[in-house]
Amino acid sequence: MPSPTAPSASSPPATLDLTADVVTLTAAVCDLASVSHEEGPLADAVEAALRPLTHLTVTRHGNTVVARTDLGRAERVLLAGHLDTVPLTDPPNLPTTRRGEGAHEVLVGRGSVDMKGGVAVQLRLAHDLVEPNRDVTYVLYEAEEVDGEFNGLAHLAADDPAVLAADFAVLLEPTDGAVEGGCKGTLRVDVEVPGVAAHSARPWNGDNAIHGAAAVLGRLVAYDARTVHVDGLDYHEALQAVGITGGIAGNVIPDRCTVTVNYRYAPDKSPEQAAAHVVEVFDGFAVTVRDNAPGARPGLDRPAAQAFVEALGVPVGPKEGWTDVARFSALDVPAVNFGPGDPNLAHTDDEHCPVHQYVDAEAALRRWLA
Incomplete structure (x- = not known):
């Protein structure tokens, strides 16, 4: 079996024409299926297309490809996007098709939104911008759609963080053509409600833990979530129950109930502060932190970010979810999300x-970099 970073010996490697218009290129990138952990052929094609460009230094890290200019500019910016997609449908929603016409024409297929349009925009810019007004690092990485331990951007941050050094970063995740600054942090905890087991015919001999969970749910219903102003943007926090478990049989009063709670917190908080806040909300109950991913400040007060927003001239708002911009924030690189596609799709x-x-996103980034 061929290695995941090498094309099959039985078929020629796929090629990408970076001189094609961005819509055609997006379709070509989509049609190279790259479900998570199967990005090898697409990474090969991306590397092969970028290697001949003498204005770029190209390196390969697993199935992550990095290309960069080194012109000695006063600023360095970074454009990033992941190569992988979630699994195809059955029957497969590839190859891509087009439907509609004029202003209503759409490209249909896996990756058309998340996020091969952003990849194609990067490739077009990397090909055309021989002398950008800022030095640019292009990062096309693997395994974003699966557990973080496989994430190509995370591997770069851990193994060679200098590759990601920049004054500002743009993650070309789908934002419906708007700029979404930073991202909220996400914390998941289990809140344990104790009880005493008994036969359900004699509940007075026990203490029903599921009934006791009403106190936890009551605090959630009464919780007044904050709206937090960070670097010019308003982030709406949220504290919500996302799961509840308890009981071992249909005739047993449960002696334990667990309410799983997700806290989406503004990027003004550290993970430790977020955890402390949730523990305070559920004072009197045992709280176990299951995962905690920090948010990212948008850094819109920094010159590089201000120049980006001014050049694009598109709406600017907060990223209410979590994205890989948080990995840049951990490296003290302010970052925003901006890319083609409606994330709801x-x-x-x-x-x-x-x-x-796709056309608008490419044009906007050209205004900024050219």
Whole structure:
């Protein structure tokens, strides 16, 4: 079996034409299926397309490809996007198709939203911008759609963080053509409610832990979530129950109930502060932190970020979810999300994107970098 970073010996490697228009290139990138852990052929094609460009230094890290200019500019910016997608449908939603016409034309297929349009925009810029007004690092990475231990961006941050050094970063995740600054942190905890087991015919001999969970749920219902102003953007926090478990049989009063709670917190908080806040909310109950991913400040007060927003001239708002911009924040690199595609259509069977959004995203980034 061939290695995951090498094309099959039985078929020629796929090629990408970086001189093609961005819509055609997006379709070509999508049609190279690259479900997580199967990005090898697409990474090969990306590397092969970028290697001949003499204005770029190209390196390969597993199935992550990095290309960079080294012109000695006063600023370095970084554009990043992941190569992988979630699994295809059955029957497969590839190859891509187009439907509609004019302003209503869309590209349909896996990756058309999340996020091969952003990849194609990067490739077009990398090909065309021989002398950008800022030095640019392009990062096309593997395994974003699966557990973080496989994430190519995380591996770079851990193994060679200098590769990601920049004054500002743009993650080309789908944002419907707007700029979404930073991201919120996400914390998941288990809140344990104790009880005493008994036969359900004689409940007075026990203490029903599921009934006791009403106190936990009551605190959630009464919770007044903050709206937090960070670097010019308003982030809406949220504290929500996302799961509840308890009981061992249909005739037993449960002696334990667990309420799983997710806290989406503004990027003004550290993970430790977020955890302390949740523990305070559920004072009197045992709270176990299951995972805690920090948010990212948008850094819109920094000159590089301000120049980006001014050049693009598109709406700016907060990223209310969590994305890999948090990995840049951990390296003290302010970052925003900006890319073609409606995120509400990501991962859907009918994943599709208006083709003008690919064109508009490329044009906007050219205004900034050219």
